[in-house]
Amino acid sequence: MKIRIKFSKYGPLRFIGHLDIMRFFQKVIRRAGIDVTYSAGFSPHQVMTFAAPLGVGLCSLGEYMDIEVNSQQGAEDMKRRLQNACPYGIDILSVKALQKTAGNAMASVAAASYAAVFRDRSRSFDDYIGQCAAFLAREEILIRKETKRGTAEVNIRPGIYSLGIEDGALVFTVDASSAGNIRPSVVTEQFLRFAGASEQENAFQIVRLEIYTRSGEEAGLIPLDEVGEAF
Amino acid sequence: MQLPDFENRLALSDDILMSVEKPARYIGGEINAVIKDKRRVAVRFAMCFPDVYEIGMSHLGIQILYDMFNRYEDVWCERVYSPWVDLDQIMRERKIPLFALESQEPVRNFDFLGITLQYEMCYTNILQVLDLSGIPLLAADRGEDVPIVIGGGPCAYDPEPIAPFFDLFYIGEGETAYRQLLDLYKENRAAGGGRQTFLLRAAREVPGIYVPSLYAVAYHADGTIASFVPTQEGVPAVIRKEVVMDLDHVPYPAKPLVPYIKVTQDRVVLEIQRGCIRGCRFCQAGQIYRPVREKSLESLKEYAIAMLEQTGQEEISLNSLSSSDYSRLEELVDFLMETCREKKVNISLPSLRIDAFSLDVMGKVQDVKKSSLTFAPEAGSQRLRNVINKGLTEEDILHGAALAFEGGWSRVKLYFMLGLPTETEEDIRGIAALCNKIAALYYETVPKEKRNGPVQIVASTSFFIPKPFTPFQWAGMCTKEQFLEKAALTKQSVREQLNQKRIKYNWHEADVSVLEGVLARGDRRVADVILAAYQKGCLYDAWGEHFQYELWLEAFAQCGLDPAFYTTRERRKDEILPWDFLDCGVKKEFLWREWERAQREETTPNCRMECQGCGAARFGGGVCFERKGGPV
Structure with a gap:
């Protein structure tokens, strides 16, 4: 049975990188006593897929991983066991069952939404609220991107699906697919530059809010766990 | 909009953590790390492995002592490792004091700083740890406001090159005399006694304790030692190592720490015995850990299961100097193979003699x-x-x-x-x-x-x-x-x-x-040379890319x-x-x-074949008494 797990990542654990989080969850699943499916061979590994890597230093309220289990005692039981095996900084938010035919977490990713706030709590993105419409009105937002053959100019504007200010935070939804992923720090920096603010490195904290897939005839964005079902 | 907690309560700012390699080395909070209320403990002990996190976290001895100290209600033991060279530089520039991982508080405020001495090439890192902590490098310069600095581990069997940097050394296995040492510390403090009183009493009253400042060395003209004597009455002229005789009844960490990042030994480690019967003449471990003492099969089985369940690790390894000499190895390995097959855990079997049995086992597990x-x-x-x-x-x-x-x-x-x-x-x-x-x-x-x-x-x-x-x-x-x-x-x-x-x-x-x-x-x-080399910039000498032989040669020349x-x-x-x-x-x-x-x-038979009367029998146990009637 395929299971999709949604979790948050915050506090000091924001300094643990993506590969280490994968290894961390393998141990969580063992400690939790989940009857997870293993691959065959001399060093069997857990069948596990993560939706999208989260950069070191970022927090998240919407991380996803898929696992496969041989047996289970309901979503509530699994959620409780996993939570008990996690330290401060990881909360298990939902546990859903996936259809056999559902695409895995990584392949499904289409977009992600983020919030950026200033570390210095006396500052707020509210100061730049009037700039959002003008920022989005441009046809081109060019950034330099490192590629295998040096640097290239890329237009990120088509990949920015929405952007606005909410409770003093810059909130935006951008392309997160493997082909067109846009880094949230790039969007935040571009916005602040456009708004005429000079910023030091690490002046803001970014929180990933949600990861989306496309679904339905209109191919609208829905959160990854809406693909799954309660059990 | 409710955002998650990203307030920084760590010793290092986000800026610093984002600019160094592997920030997870410095944040603590690992699975099974021990957090206590600092207001409710009497003694704060910082346990240090003077090398980078991934090496230090792989060391079994620290895990054993960390677990033992934290079982004491009145003690909170935390960990300290050498900051890597990138952070080292930042801490010096910005004058950030070295901190312990659990509380993220400066080491300088602790009662004790214990440093494990596993290899000689970490000696400049000891000075780094002291220096970054704000503790005077020489014990003679330390006042009442800094921790008591303790050394222990295999290199403590010749502590002299680093003697001036330590207040005391604990010679031998840690499980026996630490409680007595801590009680003496509390008693001395309650009575208003200072550092020197504590050190003198520790040397006189606690077994296995060597306080270098209480001994005087004189040299012959040719540079060899003329005399080495205690300078105070009641301080022992000879210090005997501490040794555990019943390994089944001393604490062993059933809940070892699980690091977030990949470390050198990323697995559960089951210590099956201490000591070695072989007596290879180049090997120090084969002599200083005598006599061989085994753990019982029953307690090993219990620990193996508990440790795997408490850590979620996917590999278990046996620890000993010569696993093939463990008398119930076949039964242990059979048990592990069965347990690990169920739990999908890998088995690693180091220090096995290559024979039909070990090949059969290895063929099954790898x-x-x-x-x-x-x-x-x-x-x-x-x-x-x-x-x-x-x-x-x-x-x-x-x-x-x-x-x-x-x-x-x-x-x-x-x-x-x-x-x-x-x-x-x-x-x-x-x-x-x-x-x-x-x-x-x-x-x-x-x-x-x-x-x-x-x-x-x-x-x-x-x-x-x-x-x-x-x-x-x-x-x-x-x-x-x-x-x-x-x-x-x-x-x-x-x-x-x-x-x-x-x-x-x-x-x-x-x-x-x-x-x-x-x-x-x-x-x-030689301590002068180590100090001079450190001051010239030597650090992480065990790491080929950081070892600077020319600076060491300069240090020797400078010290004559x-x-x-x-x-x-x-x-x-x-x-x-x-x-x-x-x-x-x-x-x-x-x-x-x-x-x-x-x-x-001429060869010499091993301990099980024929006792050679090496002297280890005086500890009254282990292999020396395996046969009825005691040593031959």
């Missing part, structure tokens, strides 16, 4: 095609193996290799030492000849159609460094030039072999071996000491060695007898 076999003949000829009392014959090796080749293995690793006492050119050529024989054996043993590719032999040599409390403690060590000549000869003889294309040869750096030789058998005067005095010089029988005031159980007369036998190329 992929034969991907793994290699390891032999440690240590010397290339039977003559030299007799000198070092390595009870492994060419026949054993060839027999083991043939069995392995039949079982599907085709990769063999061999470990040797160059520069052993009495070594000749012929012994060195023996290394290449043995490698060639093993390669040839593969083609004789395995028919062409069954071969899993060509045979691969990897021979590695290290340079022999005489260590305290071994029969070779009197031996002269080679010079750097001699070492390099020996490595060149080994390489050349490998090239002359028929199967030379199947043999890969690796050798160690010679510079670092020479320095390790000085630090291993140094006296108190000749490295050769400590390395190449053969010691006389009546010389007072810098570590003679320590008693590890094994007597100096026994070691001298072994040194003489080595020179006569």
Whole structure:
């Protein structure tokens, strides 16, 4: 049975990188006593897929991983066991069952939404609220991107699906697919530059809010766990 | 909009953490880390491994002591590792004090800073830890407001080169006397006693405690030691090591720490016994951990299951100096294989003798095609193996290799030492000849159609460094030039072999071996050199890319000491060695007898075959009393 797990990542654990989080969850699943499916061979590994890597230093309220289990005692039981095996900084938010035919977490990713706030709590993105419409009105937002053959100019504007200010935070939804992923720090920096603010490195904290897939005839964005079902 | 907690309550800012390599080294909070209320503990103990996090977190001894201290309600033990060079620089520039991982509070505010001494090449890192903590480097300069600095571990068996940096050393196994030491500390503090009173009372009252400031050393004109005596009444002239006699009834960490990042030994470690019966003459561990003491099969089974469940680790490894000598190994391995198959856990079996049993087990727990076999003949000829009392014959090796080749293995690793006492050119050529024989054996043993590719032999040599409390403690060590000549000869003889294309040869750096030789058998005067080298910028000397031999040579010159005095010089029988005031159980007369036998190329049977009366029987247990009636 395929299971999709949604979790948050915050506090000091924001300094643990993506590969280490994968290894961390393998141990969580063992400690939790989940009857997870293993691959065959001399060093069997857990069948596990993560939706999208989260950069070191970022927090998240919407991380996803898929696992496969041989047996289970309901979503509530699994959620409780996993939570008990996690330290401060990881909360298990939902546990859903996936259809056999559902695409895995990584392949499904289409977009992600983020919030950026200033570390210095006396500052707020509210100061730049009037700039959002003008920022989005441009046809081109060019950034330099490192590629295998040096640097290239890329237009990120088509990949920015929405952007606005909410409770003093810059909130935006951008392309997160493997082909067109846009880094949230790039969007935040571009916005602040456009708004005429000079910023030091690490002046803001970014929180990933949600990861989306496309679904339905209109191919609208829905959160990854809406693909799954309660059990 | 509700955002999650990203407030920084750590010792390092987000800015710093984002600018250094692997910030997870510094944030603490690992699974099974112990957090206590600091207002409700009487003693705060910072336990330090003076190397980078990934190395320090792999060390079993720290996990044992961390667990033991934290079982005491009145003590909170936290961990400290050497900041890597990137953070080291930032901390110096911005004057950020070194902190312990759990509370993220400065080490300087602790009651104790315990530093484990696992290898000599970490000595400059000890100074780094003290320096970054804001603790004066010399014990003599410390006042009441800084922690008591304690050293322990194998290098404490010659503590003299680092003696001035420590307030006290704990000699031997940590499980026995720490409670008494901590109680004395609390009592002394309650009575209004200061640092010096505590140190004097610890030296007088607590077994295994060496307080360097309470001893005076005098030297002969030739630089050897004339006398080494306590300066205060009641301070012992000889300090005997502490040793646990019942390993089943001392604490062992059932909930070991689980790091977030990949560390060197990323697995559950099951200690099955301490000590070794073999008595190889170059090996310090084989002497200082005598007598051999086993843990019971029952407690090992319990711990294995508990540790796997509490950590979620996917690999378990046995820890001992020679696992094949554990008397109930077959039963233990059978149990582990069954448990691990169920739990999908890998088993790692280091230090196993290659024989039918171990090959059978290894064939079941690892992929034969991907793994290699390891032999440690240590010397290339039977003559030299007799000198070092390595009870492994060419026949054993060839027999083991043939069995392995039949079982599907085709990769063999061999470990040797160059520069052993009495070594000749012929012994060195023996290394290449043995490698060639093993390669040839593969083609004789395995028919062409069954071969899993060509045979691969990897021979590695290290340079022999005489260590305290071994029969070779009197031996002269080679010079750097001699070492390099020996490595060149080994390489050349490998090239002359028929199967030379199947043999890969690796050798160690010679510079670092020479320095390790000085630090291993140094006296108190060597401390000046270590301090000078640190001040010149030496740090992380165990890391090839950071080792700066020229700076060390400058430091020796500046202090007016000749490295050769400590390395190449053969010691006389009546010389007072810098570590003679320590008693590890094994007597100096026994070691001298072994040194003489080595020179006569005579082997000595192991502890289970025939007791040699080494002295370890005085501890009243272990292998010495396995047979009825006690030692023979």
